[in-house]
Amino acid sequence: MRNSMANICLMGAALLTASCASSAQKxxxxxxxxxxxxxxxxxxxxxxxxxxxxxxxxLFLFAARPEPRFVFFSEAGKGTAKVVLNGKPTVFxxxxxxxxxxxxxxxxxxxxxxxxxxxxxxxxxxxVPGDGGSQITKASIRIxxxxxxxxxxxxxxxxxxxG
Numbered sequence: 623m624r625n626s627m628a629n630i631c632l633m634g635a636a637l638l639t640a641s642c643a644s645s646a647q648k649x650x651x652x653x654x655x656x657x658x659x660x661x662x663x664x665x666x667x668x669x670x671x672x673x674x675x676x677x678x679x680x681l682f683l684f685a686a687r688p689e690p691r692f693v694f695f696s697e698a699g700k701g702t703a704k705v706v707l708n709g710k711p712t713v714f715x716x717x718x719x720x721x722x723x724x725x726x727x728x729x730x731x732x733x734x735x736x737x738x739x740x741x742x743x744x745x746x747x748x749x750v751p752g753d754g755g756s757q758i759t760k761a762s763i764r765i766x767x768x769x770x771x772x773x774x775x776x777x778x779x780x781x782x783x784x785g
Contacts, residue, residue, distance in 0.1 A: 664765045664773060666693040667706030674784045679726040683761060683779040694763060698726035703733045703742060714742055724749055725756055725781035741766050755782040
């Protein structure tokens with residue numbers, strides 16, 4: 623009985639090792655990524671510096687990968703958001719709001735691009751109020767299109783109000 627148990631254990635270990643070795647050799651990654659293979663993929667590029675109008679509060683969001691960059695700007699009074707979508711400066715119109723209000727910005731805001739047919743949903747999960755604005759420690763931007771393609775980008779940033 624002991625010998626048969628030992629044999630079963632050895633056979634199981636050999637099968638496990640063989641399956642790990644064969645899956646380690648398998649390469650499902652294409653040799654070259656083409657533009658067609660990433661159609662529907664959205665990238666938020668870096669925005670230039672933005673100016674706030676007097677009496678307004680701005681929402682400034684930064685993505686951390688591959689390195690920190692300024693990717694989203696919204697002025698509460700205008701109801702718009704600015705991003706660089708796939709290398710092109712794009713202005714989105716705010717279409718809905720929910721949640722609490724943080725320095726004139728709702729903690730959930732949805733923006734639509736009439737030209738690109740893309741939706742941005744900004745969700746602020748954690749923020750620390752301060753003088754003249756708040757530090758946003760946990761937030762996300764969800765990008766989706768009419769075909770149902772979605773991606774979520776973790777962000778952080780700040781709100782700032784100009785008197």
